[in-house]
Amino acid sequence: MFSDLYGNLLVAFALLIISAVVAPFLATKRTLAGWLNFLMVAAASVIMLGIGYETVFGGNSLPSKLIAFGPVKIYFLLDSFAGFFAGVIGFMAIMSAFYSIAYMEHYPDYRLRSYYANFPIFIAGMFGIVTVDDLSVGFTIAWQMMTIASFFLVRFEYKKAENVRNANKYLVLMEIAWALILAGTVFISNFGIGDSVHELAAKLGATTGAAPYIVYALIFLGFAFKAGVFPLGQLWLPDAHSIAPSPISALLSGVMIKTGIYGIIRTFFWMVPHTETFHFDGTLWGAIIASIGVVTLFMGTAQSMKQSDAKRLLAYSSIGQIGYITMAVGAALFMFSSNNEFLKLVSLVAIIGAVYHILNHAVFKGLLFLSSGSVLYATGTKDLNRLGGLITIMPVTAVIAGVASLSISGVPGFSGFASKWTIVSSSLLAGSDVLFLVIFGIVALFTSALTLSCYVKFFGMTFTSTGTEWTVQKDIKEVPAIMLAPKIVLTALCLVQGLIPFFYYQAIIGIMQSAKGSIMFEAFRSVDFDNFILSTAMGVSVGVPGIKGLTLAAAFPVIVLAVFAGAFAIAALLRRSGGSEEKLTTTWLCGYQELSNNNRYKDKNMFAALKNVLRWTGGNVKD
Amino acid sequence: MEIAAIIINVTLFLALAPLFEGVIRKITARVQSRQGPPVYQPYLDLLKLLGKQNLVKGNWAFSAAPAIALASIITAIAFVPLGYKATFLTGYADVITVIYLLTLGGVAVLIGALASKNTYAVIGASREMITIIMVEPVLAMTFIMGAVKVKSLGLDASVFSIAVSGYSWSVAVMLAAFLLALQAFVARQPFDIAEAEVEILEGPFIEYSGPNYALFKYYMMLKQMFYAALFVTMFVPFLRTGYYFADLGIQLAEIFGVFVLISLIGSTNPRFRIDQAVRYYAALIVLSLAAVGLSVYGL
Numbered sequence: 071m072f073s074d075l076y077g078n079l080l081v082a083f084a085l086l087i088i089s090a091v092v093a094p095f096l097a098t099k100r101t102l103a104g105w106l107n108f109l110m111v112a113a114a115s116v117i118m119l120g121i122g123y124e125t126v127f128g129g130n131s132l133p134s135k136l137i138a139f140g141p142v143k144i145y146f147l148l149d150s151f152a153g154f155f156a157g158v159i160g161f162m163a164i165m166s167a168f169y170s171i172a173y174m175e176h177y178p179d180y181r182l183r184s185y186y187a188n189f190p191i192f193i194a195g196m197f198g199i200v201t202v203d204d205l206s207v208g209f210t211i212a213w214q215m216m217t218i219a220s221f222f223l224v225r226f227e228y229k230k231a232e233n234v235r236n237a238n239k240y241l242v243l244m245e246i247a248w249a250l251i252l253a254g255t256v257f258i259s260n261f262g263i264g265d266s267v268h269e270l271a272a273k274l275g276a277t278t279g280a281a282p283y284i285v286y287a288l289i290f291l292g293f294a295f296k297a298g299v300f301p302l303g304q305l306w307l308p309d310a311h312s313i314a315p316s317p318i319s320a321l322l323s324g325v326m327i328k329t330g331i332y333g334i335i336r337t338f339f340w341m342v343p344h345t346e347t348f349h350f351d352g353t354l355w356g357a358i359i360a361s362i363g364v365v366t367l368f369m370g371t372a373q374s375m376k377q378s379d380a381k382r383l384l385a386y387s388s389i390g391q392i393g394y395i396t397m398a399v400g401a402a403l404f405m406f407s408s409n410n411e412f413l414k415l416v417s418l419v420a421i422i423g424a425v426y427h428i429l430n431h432a433v434f435k436g437l438l439f440l441s442s443g444s445v446l447y448a449t450g451t452k453d454l455n456r457l458g459g460l461i462t463i464m465p466v467t468a469v470i471a472g473v474a475s476l477s478i479s480g481v482p483g484f485s486g487f488a489s490k491w492t493i494v495s496s497s498l499l500a501g502s503d504v505l506f507l508v509i510f511g512i513v514a515l516f517t518s519a520l521t522l523s524c525y526v527k528f529f530g531m532t533f534t535s536t537g538t539e540w541t542v543q544k545d546i547k548e549v550p551a552i553m554l555a556p557k558i559v560l561t562a563l564c565l566v567q568g569l570i571p572f573f574y575y576q577a578i579i580g581i582m583q584s585a586k587g588s589i590m591f592e593a594f595r596s597v598d599f600d601n602f603i604l605s606t607a608m609g610v611s612v613g614v615p616g617i618k619g620l621t622l623a624a625a626f627p628v629i630v631l632a633v634f635a636g637a638f639a640i641a642a643l644l645r646r647s648g649g650s651e652e653k654l655t656t657t658w659l660c661g662y663q664e665l666s667n668n669n670r671y672k673d674k675n676m677f678a679a680l681k682n683v684l685r686w687t688g689g690n691v692k693d
Numbered sequence: 694m695e696i697a698a699i700i701i702n703v704t705l706f707l708a709l710a711p712l713f714e715g716v717i718r719k720i721t722a723r724v725q726s727r728q729g730p731p732v733y734q735p736y737l738d739l740l741k742l743l744g745k746q747n748l749v750k751g752n753w754a755f756s757a758a759p760a761i762a763l764a765s766i767i768t769a770i771a772f773v774p775l776g777y778k779a780t781f782l783t784g785y786a787d788v789i790t791v792i793y794l795l796t797l798g799g800v801a802v803l804i805g806a807l808a809s810k811n812t813y814a815v816i817g818a819s820r821e822m823i824t825i826i827m828v829e830p831v832l833a834m835t836f837i838m839g840a841v842k843v844k845s846l847g848l849d850a851s852v853f854s855i856a857v858s859g860y861s862w863s864v865a866v867m868l869a870a871f872l873l874a875l876q877a878f879v880a881r882q883p884f885d886i887a888e889a890e891v892e893i894l895e896g897p898f899i900e901y902s903g904p905n906y907a908l909f910k911y912y913m914m915l916k917q918m919f920y921a922a923l924f925v926t927m928f929v930p931f932l933r934t935g936y937y938f939a940d941l942g943i944q945l946a947e948i949f950g951v952f953v954l955i956s957l958i959g960s961t962n963p964r965f966r967i968d969q970a971v972r973y974y975a976a977l978i979v980l981s982l983a984a985v986g987l988s989v990y991g992l
Binding site for chain 1: 742746749750752759761771772785787790793797803804810811812816818819822827833837840844845900903967978985
């Protein structure tokens with residue numbers, strides 16, 4: 071069974087569906103149901119990770135295959151690109167399922183029957199989206215599984231009327247997105263239900279007139295809706311992601327919205343015919359997608375900075391990060407479709423950055439949602455105006471959230487830096503020939519400072535600063551080890567992805583080299599990456615003698631960190647050189663007699679001047 | 694030699710940064726018709742602080758912050774060329790790395806402020822973050838303008854781009870933007886909004902004392918000198934002899950000139966409010982964006 075990847079895929083689906091049927095019956099025994107759900111999801115996800123490994127590293131990138139389910143025949147595709155996404159989804163599903171076991175304990179008022187019925191279906195739906203190879207039957211089934219199951223998960227706290235309203239909105243908007251995509255395919259001439267994407271591309275090539283533009287526009291809109299691109303994402307994403315239970319938020323933000331990106335990349339890099347009647351205009355679509363991406367990344371992050379609800383902050387920030395990915399995808403498409411050899415090379419760097427950021431964002435955003443879930447679990451609030459001072463009470467969660475915050479802010483040596491660096495530097499380099507791309511790069515760089523402010527706020531107001539309610543009462547404690555475990559795994563991964571980006575670059579290059587049918591397939595095969603792209607095109611050429619392939623990208627985070635460690639040692643020595651002794655003191659309360667929430671500096675006042683300047687970007691929080 | 698350059702750079706910065714701080718204090722005093730402390734006063738201040746009792750707040754973020762701030766600026770110094778000579782490390786970083794490293798220093802100040810739990814410190818942190826967000830793009834675009842000129846994001850390529858290409862319209866505009874942003878880069882009046890001694894009592898540093906405070910002080914001094922040196926290296930690269938030590942001397946003299954400018958502006962201008970400053974920074978961003986635009990068209 072292990073050699074037949076398509077067989078494995080079906081086994082994974084079967085496991086998830088069995089779990090969805092069995093686990094609800096055990097839901098009265100909450101922990102047991104949690105463990106069962108975890109084991110089944112983990113078993114299915116391990117299979118999917120195996121598929122990911124085989125397709126990405128094992129050289130087993132398969133062509134698409136028609137699988138019959140009774141009368142219904144569906145095309146599936148397990149190439150390296152699909153395998154990569156399946157692997158990411160599988161990994162995050164394991165983390166989230168494990169975290170759920172203990173986390174769901176803090177909802178004593180809610181039964182878990184619906185939760186454990188829908189969790190595996192949601193996962194199966196996401197696996198389906200990235201493995202089906204059509205835009206009609208299989209796509210619809212997968213999309214509906216993902217959407218309807220996640221609707222019930224988002225609606226979990228149904229006793230609050232507001233949550234139900236937001237969940238309903240989420241369901242309606244996702245159905246609209248689905249309808250947009252289906253409507254798009256109808257404009258393809260001779261479109262047949264159940265056609266594989268390959269066949270659709272061929273038929274699209276025979277379509278004439280304005281129809282192809284409508285097709286691309288509608289499909290893009292549908293997937294952009296799912297991905298949370300501005301302004302569509304703002305309609306549903308912050309509401310849905312902030313009300314769902316935290317392990318679900320981690321999945322929604324970490325991986326579900328990436329299925330939208332998957333769809334966009336599949337559409338614009340695979341479904342692009344060049345025939346006599348129709349010539350796909352990559353520069354046009356690339357410019358459009360990149361422009362939408364840059365607006366998204368700025369708007370999402372600016373709105374994120376204004377939030378005082380920790381989970382809303384994270385959700386808006388997801389929109390911002392999706393913007394980075396969208397911008398890189400669009401820029402890559404634009405540059406690759408130009409006639410400039412230099413730009414074509416840079417475009418390969420851009421797409422590597424986009425795929426890398428998909429992985430990085432899945433890990434650190436998942437981690438951030440789990441951390442904020444832990445805070446919610448321990449303190450019962452996610453309001454940054456009330457939180458604070460948890461660094462001494464929840465030390466492990468504080469360190470974990472710190473690493474995740476540094477990663478997403480793009481501090482050198484952490485994972486977000488590696489991918490943002492790739493994205494920003496590719497658009498800056500392209501700037502020597504295309505003005506708008508250098509401006510996009512500058513906006514992206516400026517926005518990463520905004521991202522930093524979001525997470526200084528998130529970390530600062532949660533863990534440092536003063537939280538009056540618990541520093542006085544002291545009856546809260548760190549979350550149990552079972553909830554820390556998945557976060558520690560993710561933290562380690564965050565660090566690894568930041569320290570050895572070269573390994574991931576290689577893997578992503580491998581993915582693009584073996585995923586047949588993309589417009590970049592030939593380009594990725596013909597370029598000598600070791601000697602060109604990652605060394606000279608980045609503007610810095612450093613080779614480590616004797617080690618082929620270990621160029622700058624691999625060497626530099628380690629070197630920067632090593633220098634930093636040396637400098638840190640100097641600083642620490644200097645601090646001790648005077649032989650002064652330490653003394654623990656209390657904070658001066660600026661004249662107040664005792665600390666209360668009324669005389670501390672609240673989160674809503676943070677960056678007030680900047681919020682005023684950015685009022686026009688929307689997403690403002692009323693007092 | 695290139696490895697020695699790292700040590701020379703770092704040593705020069707560590708040794709001279711307090712002196713330049715003293716120069717600022719002396720000139721400021723003279724402008725205000727005071728006698729002023731001797732120019733070596735900052736050295737004495739640092740030594741005194743290192744020996745004093747270290748008051749801490751019982752969380753690791755509070756204690757780690759000063760060391761991170763100082764370490765990040767020293768790391769940046771190790772990568773950036775001084776005396777028109779690339780160090781051994783220059784090739785291992787690009788402009789984006791250096792921008793992020795400089796930001797990290799500011800972030801350490803912020804985290805330290807938040808970890809100190811003092812309300813004034815948090816007000817200062819909020820202002821510091823706004824300043825970072827609004828001023829960092831000017832620095833970034835200075836590098837990017839160079840990068841666009843030479844089609845490379847390499848640190849040396851970008852820093853020496855004006856030395857290669859000579860002055861042009863884009864350089865002139867960017868030079869103006871950099872000079873206008875200089876006081877904000879080095880947190881001097883009229884842009885010492887985050888510290889604002891008479892208003893929020895040194896804001897982020899209010900709870901710091903002894904060695905921790907010394908590290909922050911040192912960080913501020915080094916940062917000042919770093920921006921002055923960067924200005925000289927990038928925008929005034931033509932006074933050079935080709936002899937390394939002579940070039941170092943010339944550059945230090947030029948840095949001294951920049952410090953005179955900083956102290957004259959600082960001592961004659963009242964502090965802006967943060968909302969006024971934000972508008973000012975926004976204008977600077979537009980100005981430097983124009984410079985980058987010009988450079989894309991080869992102007």
